[in-house]
Amino acid sequence: MQGNPACGVFISYRREDAGPYARLLQFQFSERISDARVFMDLDSIEAGLDFAEVIRDAVESCVVLVALIGRQWATLTDEEGHRRLPTRTAPNASPSPSLTISGKQRHW
Numbered sequence: 001m002q003g004n005p006a007c008g009v010f011i012s013y014r015r016e017d018a019g020p021y022a023r024l025l026q027f028q029f030s031e032r033i034s035d036a037r038v039f040m041d042l043d044s045i046e047a048g049l050d051f052a053e054v055i056r057d058a059v060e061s062c063v064v065l066v067a068l069i070g071r072q073w074a075t076l077t078d079e080e081g082h083r084r085l086p087t088r089t090a091p092n093a094s095p096s097p098s099l100t101i102s103g104k105q106r107h108w
Helices: 015-032 051-061
Strands: 009-012 064-067 098-101 104-107
Touching: 009 015
Parallel strands: 009 064
Antiparallel strands: 098 104
């Protein structure tokens, strides 16, 4: 996706727990919709490009965003053992993940 042309489907996933499912979904989209442009980071980002910028541009231009959430998604911890997602009891915690695109807050 050099120059980042608009993508049709953006697949968001964690490699550790949803990688194989994301790859299968990418294959299914490509098989069933021959002209579907499917964005997956491993295949769609060329070496040397700014990862965060390419991801942001692809999300902003996609028609469909599919977020694959694995079994460990809500309980993941960082290197120090702290949960990566806030709990509902934490101050300012959002009840669901959110993403800000073009100044608009999106929740799912």
